[in-house]
Each structure stands twice: as C-alpha cells, then as structure tokens.
Amino acid sequence: MAAKRLIVVVESTAAMGPYWETILRDYLDKIIRCFGENDSTVQNSCSNVEFALVSYNTHGCYSGCLVQRTGWTRDPDVFFMWLSSIPFSGGGFNDAVIAEGLAEALVMFPNSQSGDPNQQNVDMHQHCILVAASNPYPLQTPIYVPQLQNLEQSETIDSFPGNRLYDAEAVAKAFPQFSISLSVICPKELPKIKGIYNAGNRNSKAADPPVLAKTPHFLILISEGFREAQGALKVGESCSKMAPCNANSSAYISSHMNNKEYVVFQAMNPYGFRGHLEDKKKLLLQRLLFWINRELEIVALLQFLFGK
Template sequence: MAAKRLIVVVESTAAMGPYWETILRDYLDKIIRCFGENVSTVQNSSSSVEFALVSYNTHGCYSDCLVQRTGWTRDPDVFFLWLSSIPFSGGGFNDAVIAEGLAEALMMFPNSQSGDPNQQNVEIHQHCILVAASNPYPLRTPICVPQLQNLEQSETIESFPGNCLYDAEAVAKAFPQFSISLSVICPKQLPKIKAIYNAGKRNSKAADPPVLAKTPHFLILISEGFREAQGVLKVGEGNSSVSESEK
C-alpha cells in the first residue's frame, strides 16, 4: 500500500482568526484523526501516513512572511499541535496569496503525474485541504510549480511548463495532473474560493458532494477523491454546505 499524505494549506491572516477554532474542531480534527487512524499499529513503512502544514498571508507591509511550511510528521498529535499554534495576524484589506500557498504544497508532494485526470475510480493517496477566509490575490505572479510531462495539445496555457505566471485557479488545475485531491474549507460563501475548488477537481463535470455541515454558512467542498474526509464528515448524508437557492 502506498504512503498516504495530507497537506493543510491555511490562511494565517487576522481574517481567519475568529473562525479557526470552529474549523479545527468540527472539520480538520475529524479528518486528521480518521486519516491517521491506526498509524501507530502500522509496521510497514510503505503504508505510512504523513502530514504537513503550509501557511500563507498577504502581500504588503503588514505580513511578516508570505508563505511558511513545516516538514512532514507521521504523528497526528504533533500535526494537530502545529495547527493549534498558527498565529493569525496581518492581512488588512489585501487579498491572500493563495496561489503561492498551493504551489508550495505542490512542490512538497512527491511527483506522481496522473495519466488521465478525468479517469474515474482512481485511488488517490495524496490530499490537500485549502483553508481560506479571503479572496485570492487577483493578479498572476511568478510562482515555481512542478513541471508536467507529456502535455497534450488540449492542455491550457496555465499548465505549460514554460509559463511561470500563475493565479490561484491556474495552480489548482495542476493538482489532478499530479494525482492530488484538492478540498476547500472557507468560513464564508466566497465564489472565488469555490472557483479554485472547481479548477482543482479531477472530474470537472462531477457534482459537488454534499456535506453534513454544522455551520451552514461555511463553504465545505470535499474532493470526491478524498474518501476518508468524505466518510468522517458524512458526505452525502446531509444537506450541502451551499443551499439550492445559492447555486
């Protein structure tokens, strides 16, 4: 069994602060515990589970660092401690550098390019959860992302290895190419955040799976490839995080 990996990409601006305890308690903690269950009893290192954290802020003088990252850990308790210790500050009225945060996560995952992003019933072992409370920075910026191999003619310019200017949606489009699921947790109904999720879907035509959300005003979009998260959040058994009237 291949190693399973999860990276949580968190906005560390002051805008996230009021919502973080709820997100951590009601969503991330459940996902982490489920994803890492029985890790201590696994004897074969090839079936291990690893966690990592990426935090991102905004451009401007009120942000000490645009993007920060941890190493990998196999201990869910250590990972939860990292998440619990994130300092939320800065941001102001600036949009967050989500593209840079997602790109950092992409670079941390081992390169395992998928043959067909639209192929169904593919077991995915690498997952990313974007936790955002602000809109993404609107302009394309120079970002380092893994290079795709064997590009088809139908690929968009955002995926071309020679193009180094990306926005958040362009970076999100690379996730299915590398067999990485992308899920989203946002304490607000922000259309631009949902657009990032849609850009990172393995199957662009697949319907958004509903989530039994304790906080209906939150935007909770769990990738169809992240089965552990779907199971623990009881995807499909409750109401969607977005009501029919909001679609």
C-alpha cells in the same frame, strides 16, 4: 501499501482567527483522525501516514512572510501542535496569496503524475486541504509550479514554456494531473474559493459534491478522491478506531492564537520550515522584477495620458 500524505494549506491572516478553533475542532480534527485510523495501531515512527502544514498570508508591509511550510511528520500529535500554534495576524483588506500557498504544497508532494488528468482518481493517496477566509489575489504572479510531462500541450496548465505567471485557479488545475485531491474549507461562502475547488476537481461528469458544513455559512467542499474526509464529515459516521490525537487541542489554540509575540510556529522545532533557499531567492527576484515592470508600465501610461 502506498504512503498516504496530507497537507493542510492555511491562511494565517487575522481574518481566519475568529473561525480557526471551530474549523480545527469540527472539521480538521475529525478528518485527520479518520485519515490515520488504519495506522492507529502502528507506532508513529513506522506509520504510513504523513502530515505537513503550509501557511500563507497577503502582500503588504503589515503582513508576515508570504508562505511558510513545515517538514513532514508521522506523529498526529505533533501535527495538531503545529495547527494549534499558528499565529493569525496581518492581512488587512488585502486578498490572500492562495496561489503561492497551493504552489508550495504542490512542490512538497512526490511527483506522481496521473495518466488521465481529466479523470478524477477515486483512490488517491495524496491530499491537500485549502483553508481560506479571504478571496485569492486577483492578478497573476510569478510562481514556480512543477512542469507536467507526457501530456498534450492543451492539457497542461502552462501552455507557453516561458510563462511563469499563475493565479490560484491555474495552480489548482495542476493537482488532479499529479494525482492529488484538493478540498476546501472556508468560513464564508466565497464564490472564488468554490472556483478554486472546481479548478482542482475537473471531472465535468461528476455532480457537485455535497456541502458537508455543520456550521451556518461555512463552505466545506471535499474532493471525491478524499474518501476518509468524506466519511469523517458525513452525519452518522465516525472514526471509532482512533482516539483523539490531542485532547488538549483547544488549550493549544487558546494559549497561542493571536499572540503576536509568539515566535512563528515555535512548536514546530526541531522540524522547522524547510525550503530550497536558492529557489526562494530566484522567486523573490522574479517578483521584484515583475513589480518593477508593472510600475514602469504605469509611469509610461501616465506620461502618455498627461504628457511629461
């Protein structure tokens, strides 16, 4: 049986804080329990289900790290502890770096390319849930996205080999090409977040998915390839095989949420955030050069308009 993997990509700005307990209790808890119910009788070390977490913030000096990630875990209790220990702070009025968060999740999945990127796979084993409370950063930024192989150039997200600038929708288009379902949970009905979902679910023949929100003004769009999540959130259906992964999830939330002095994701040790340090250094250098070039363009434009 193929391994099943789920990555939750969460916005860690202060804008998400007031809604997080509701999202975790009413949506993520049910999805995670249903996702792992087939392996509920198997010990965690032998489970065929893996979970991981990615958090992202915004640009600016008042925000924390742009993107952070955990390793993989097969223990749903550990995963709930990670989710319950996210410190929500910063952000201000800035747009969130959703593109960077999705790209980080994309590189964490094993590379399994879909044969037909335009056909939605209804039996997917790899899933990503984007949890966002802010609009995506509007400009394209330097982001590493895995390159697609054996696809026509018109079908790839990177038509030009040297292009490394992407926005959130451009990154989302890569998910179906790698057989990864993309779903979204948003406490606000933001059209741009729905646009990201549509970009990651490009089956034009399929009707719009039902909005499975039980909370007013929430936007809950679940990919048709994520059957466990659809079953978990449908009215009248429940996951009876598996007991709640962590009965004290609310206690975790109340004790750690919005605690600025709390060490970021301290509960994740000994797993910790893992990444390719050299790749991150290169990406940071690319971003620095990107913003320097943009500043030089602005200076040149001002000199042209107003003279030296």
